[in-house]
Amino acid sequence: MILDETKGTMSGIKSSLPIVMGYLPIGFAYGLLGVKSGFSVLQVFALSLFVYAGSAQFIAITLLSSGTNVITLIMTIFIVNLRHFLYSTSLSQYMKRIKRNYIPLLSFFITDETYAVAITDLQNSDNYDERYFYQLFFMSYAAWCTASFIGAISGTFIDGSANVGLDFALPAMYIALLLMQISxxxxxxxxxxxxxxxxxxxxxxxxxxxxxxxxxxxxxxxxxxxxxxxxx
Missing domain, CATH: 1.10.287 (Helix Hairpins)
Structure with missing residues (x-):
């Protein structure tokens, strides 16, 4: 739980820092892999902008590069992201004080990482409003998109395999987020x-x-x- 000293409410910006640090290597790896799989920098970046789901994006570029049809792709990603129904249900009890018109926009930014940090903060404090969610979600989103773009650009200059030793980054971040919640x-x-x-x-x-x-x-x-x- 991190409070904004000037306003007495939780600071989503500060809470987002662990996610930002985790997203940088993972987003870079995604962007690099996307370009190495035959996609353009724009296509790789657009997937981050409009999908914003790390595991789904890795799956998408893998399936699309192998020629998988669209229906199979959609069904696979749907099944992979079913866990987001659980996240939304869990967070809904903390959205009661948030204006309804904010909720559809905020729901787009719920990921494994933003959920883990948000639920940990919210369970330990009631000093929050919509600013906390916007700060946490937008900072994380910006970090993911930026890292993806940098990775994609780098992929146009790096020859050979896309494997640059970043395979550990995703499971390592999940383990760190799990440990944050265990008490x-x-x-x-x-x-x-x-x-x-x-x-x-x-x-x-x-x-x-x-x-x-x-x-x-x-x-x-x-x-x-x-x-x-x-x-x-």
């Missing part, structure tokens, strides 16, 4: 259980369905443990 034995247990369940479901369900199912079961277990603790 207490219950959250540790649910996190480990959900992770192991997701790994086990890889061998049962195709694509990224395992992540959705493990998330739902893990969330259900968290609710059950909360109620069990309240009733005990």
């Amino acid at each position: 207490g034995y219950k959250k540790i247990f649910v996190s480990i259980f959900s992770g192991l369940l997701s790994i086990g479901l890889i061998y049962v369900f195709p694509g990224n369905t395992n992540v959705i199912i493990a998330s739902l079961i893990g969330a259900g277990m968290g609710v059950f443990l909360d109620r069990w603790k309240q009733n005990s």
Whole structure:
């Protein structure tokens, strides 16, 4: 939780700094890979501007470069991003004080990373308004688009493989965001259980369905443990 000392409200700009630092190498890797996969700098940059979903963008350039049809592409990205329904549901309880006309715009900027930071801040403070969301979301969005553009430009000058050793960046950032939210034995247990369940479901369900199912079961277990603790 980071408060704006001048206004007494949480500073979305300061809260966005971990995301910005994580987005720089990942966005660069995406832009580089996009150009190396045969797309123009403009196409790669436009995908960041209008889609703004890291995993979906990596999938999109991989599938499109291999000649996958549009229907398959749309269905794949839809399944991968189903987790955003969970994010929106979780954040909706904190949007009640936000004017309705802001919500459709703000919803576009919900990602794994912005959700993780926002939910951690919001659970620990009620000193926020729409400025917090705009600052957090726009700073993260700007960092992603800028890194993508720089990566794409760099891709036009770098010869050979697009693999520049940045494969670790995405999972490393997810681990860091998870650790930010873990406090207490219950959250540790649910996190480990959900992770192991997701790994086990890889061998049962195709694509990224395992992540959705493990998330739902893990969330259900968290609710059950909360109620069990309240009733005990």
